[in-house]
Amino acid sequence: MKSNLFANLPAHLPEELCTTLLHAADVRIERIVSRGHVSPPGFWYDQEQHEWVLVLQGAARLSIEGNPQPIEMKPGDHLHIPAHQKHRVEWTTPDEPTIWLAVHYGERPQR
Amino acid sequence: MKSNLFANLPAHLPEELCTTLLHAADVRIERIVSRGHVSPPGFWYDQEQHEWVLVLQGAARLSIEGNPQPIEMKPGDHLHIPAHQKHRVEWTTPDEPTIWLAVHYGERPQR
Numbered sequence: 001m002k003s004n005l006f007a008n009l010p011a012h013l014p015e016e017l018c019t020t021l022l023h024a025a026d027v028r029i030e031r032i033v034s035r036g037h038v039s040p041p042g043f044w045y046d047q048e049q050h051e052w053v054l055v056l057q058g059a060a061r062l063s064i065e066g067n068p069q070p071i072e073m074k075p076g077d078h079l080h081i082p083a084h085q086k087h088r089v090e091w092t093t094p095d096e097p098t099i100w101l102a103v104h105y106g107e108r109p110q111r
Numbered sequence: 112m113k114s115n116l117f118a119n120l121p122a123h124l125p126e127e128l129c130t131t132l133l134h135a136a137d138v139r140i141e142r143i144v145s146r147g148h149v150s151p152p153g154f155w156y157d158q159e160q161h162e163w164v165l166v167l168q169g170a171a172r173l174s175i176e177g178n179p180q181p182i183e184m185k186p187g188d189h190l191h192i193p194a195h196q197k198h199r200v201e202w203t204t205p206d207e208p209t210i211w212l213a214v215h216y217g218e219r220p221q222r
Contacts, residue, residue, distance in 0.1 A: 001175075001182065001190060002182055002184065002188045002189065002190045003188070003189055004185075004187040004188050004189070005165065005187040005188075005189060006186070006187035007187070021163070021189065022163050022191060022214075024161070024216060026137050026138070026216065026217075027137070027138055027214070027216045029163060029214060050135070052132070052133050052140060054116065054212070056167070056187075064112075071112065071113055073113065074115075075117070076115040076116040076117040076118070076167075077113045077114070077115050077116075078113065078114055078115070078116060078132065079112065079113045080133060101165070101212075103133075103138070103140060103214055105135060105137070105138045105216075106137075
């Protein structure tokens with residue numbers, strides 16, 4: 001019935017591992033595991049849905065288009081990325097898996 | 112722009128502390144901080160929305176109506192509680208704050 005977000009981490013991670021934890025009509029919750037992975041050069045995510053993202057373990061740097069500096073993300077840090085706000089992952093630590101929780105949803109946030 | 116889930120933990124917590132992190136039409140993300148708090152005797156939550164809940168820190172025991180045993184929750188453990196599935200918090204550790212992340216949403220999950 002319950003699962004654990006820190007379980008089932010593969011020893012080798014040739015690509016980012018993305019696991020859907022919940023998928024409902026307007027909401028999708030994902031666990032993403034990175035280990036040194038970054039977005040390809042020049043690639044920007046441009047998503048149809050809003051995204052609320054939380055770092056649970058590890059460390060990352062995220063760029064938001066138009067922001068002069070990347071945002072440093074450490075465990076507990078969370079961020080809202082509105083739909084079509086272009087963003088990319090500049091860096092994730094190679095020292096340990098970085099575990100993200102992402103909540104994608106379709107409606108405009110009220111706050 | 113970013114916030115941290117482990118920040119702004121009050122030293123004294125006479126009641127559970129519930130902070131809304133995001134509120135959109137069909138989705139509400141909350142941080143709940145408990146320290147030894149439990150549901151009142153005989154009280155069961157009976158919610159209109161589905162809830163996906165994750166323990167980030169601490170330890171808890173959650174009862175689901177009809178389940179013979181409470182569910183032990185430790186950091187990383189997550190659980191889906193369908194709307195109107197009665198549940199209650201039997202125990203949270205008195206030793207440290209227990210930090211929950213709850214995603215409430217309105218649509219029937221597809222998985």
